[in-house]
Amino acid sequence: MLRVAVTGGIGSGKSTVSARLARQGAVVVDSDRLAREVVAVGSPGLAAVVQRFGPSMLTSDGALDRAALAAVVFSDPDARRALEGITHPRVRARFDELAAAAPVDAVVVNDIPLLVALPVAAGFHLVIGVGADAELRVRRLIARGLAEADARARIAAQIDDDTRRPLTDVWLDNDGAADDLADRVDRLWSERVQPFEELLLRGAAAPRDRPEPVAHDPRWTTDAVRLLARVGRAAGDDTVRLDHIGATAVPGLPADDVLELQLTVSDLAAAERVGPALTRAGFVAMPNRDTDTPHPADADPARWRARWHANADPGRAVDLHVRPADGPGWRWALAMRDRLIADDAEREAHLARQRRWAAEHADDPDGAGVDAAREAWWGAAAEPLARWVERTGWRPGPDSRV
CATH class of the missing domain: 3.30.460.10 (Beta Polymerase, domain 2)
Incomplete structure (x- = not known):
């Protein structure tokens, strides 16, 4: 099966691209959802978080207090890396399980915001990056209900687009209209993703124009x-x-x-x-x-x-x-x-x-x-x-x- 990653900073439109690919027939796995799953009540992941950050990270009913954890990790790079060391391997393992369960001719898309390193990108046949102007992303996050300071802190905590671009095979700028992005995703599906999947299934190389x-x-x-x-x-x-x-x-x-x-x-x-x-x-x-x-x-x-x-x-x-x-x-x-x-x-x-x-x-x-x-x-x-x-x-x- 063809494994595709869709990545981008918070507020870039990454999830919009993934949803459009799902509409075309892709099997989409949301890493944010998996990140919640691997620290659910009673999970080994939650136990590891508590061991590293303390019991104050739990709500009264024993669930992860996401607001408390966010307040720690978005202001402390070492704490954020420690959390990623707990969650990222578990998220990747769960994605592999779900991908293995998909049909052999499926296009499996991992909606993955924190694709930050070449070894992770190398695990996919194709990596699609989504970018947008930082101020536009701030406005989008405020419209979702975040305070401006929180929006800027979350953007600052992630790698920037200049660092993200070399990890991607395709780059989609999302500074314009939603219809324009949808059209570009549809063309990407029909001209590249779907043919790639069909050729991979057949074990055939892509045809080429005469080189010049x-x-x-x-x-x-x-x-x-x-x-x-x-x-x-x-x-x-x-x-x-x-x-x-x-x-x-x-x-x-x-x-x-x-x-x-x-x-x-x-x-x-x-x-x-x-x-x-x-x-x-x-x-x-x-x-x-x-x-x-x-x-x-x-x-x-x-x-x-x-x-x-x-x-x-x-x-x-x-x-x-x-x-x-x-x-x-x-x-x-x-x-x-x-x-x-x-x-x-x-x-x-x-x-x-x-x-x-x-x-x-x-x-x-x-x-x-x-x-x-x-x-x-x-x-x-x-x-x-x-x-x-x-x-x-x-x-x-x-x-x-x-």
């Missing part, structure tokens, strides 16, 4: 970090390292809008082992793609064995290469990326090649001609790259994980 170089997008880096976290979570203990490779990893360089990522594993058996988990996470194994092209051509083909995956998300094209550590294909990908970053002349030459290939194969509907031209160039580039490695003493640096 576009201006460098700074979001490529943040997208890669987020997606690598998703890859690493799926691969688990078989993850040796994670890297953003290819032209989109080179600052300032125009490139095809296809993120190339590399998961390093210990050996080919590990690459086979992680395949099903990667497919379930939305990175679908590509049939008949089990080797890189040896460079030079007379190299031992067995040493170039690898596995390829591609994203089922129609809103973000990704090629994921799963390669054994220190194999020639693995070193090649990292060395070529680092040469493009370090060598101004080679970077300009690479861009000229990309543009020439795109022009020469402008009538090619599926990009096969560009792929063939690129593959032929890789063979010719082997010797110059080897000389650059020797001249500079290049070694693989730290990986791209966070």
Whole structure:
């Protein structure tokens, strides 16, 4: 099933987006409701709260005194983190239970206000963020009955939108009319969420338009970090390292809008082992793609064995290469990326090649001609790259994980 998170600060309109997705057929799980459930009367969660904050956090009938607890945690960051340490793991576990009970072809949406860290975001196929101007959010909260000081304190206690954005795959600004937001959510459902769910169920990669170089997008880096976290979570203990490779990893360089990522594993058996988990996470194994092209051509083909995956998300094209550590294909990908970053002349030459290939194969509907031209160039580039490695003493640096 497709697991989607909807997140945003208090008063942003997050719940409105979740309700609209439910109207389209999603199974929505409200983390606020789960947060109340895990500290209900008699629960282990409530016992843990009382142990940490004292019996004054209880009402006369033994329930959690939410107003008293809020007065403590919204003015004390350490207290808030302590409460989150009690409730968040229990909420996540309860969400997993409810998601597991949903139909296999469901889109399960977690309405989760406190998605604040990359490891949590990595547990979802798609994260939708909702944002709004802070003053507008204050006015919305006052209209709900909060005092202005309380509204501002609650907003200040949460991460801001600049911190939240990199955790999200989709961002919806909610400063305008409700009908406008509803229309954008409906389009998101029909153009991205529902096709993603159908492709995931089929185990198929999303179709792509013919790639063409576009201006460098700074979001490529943040997208890669987020997606690598998703890859690493799926691969688990078989993850040796994670890297953003290819032209989109080179600052300032125009490139095809296809993120190339590399998961390093210990050996080919590990690459086979992680395949099903990667497919379930939305990175679908590509049939008949089990080797890189040896460079030079007379190299031992067995040493170039690898596995390829591609994203089922129609809103973000990704090629994921799963390669054994220190194999020639693995070193090649990292060395070529680092040469493009370090060598101004080679970077300009690479861009000229990309543009020439795109022009020469402008009538090619599926990009096969560009792929063939690129593959032929890789063979010719082997010797110059080897000389650059020797001249500079290049070694693989730290990986791209966070």
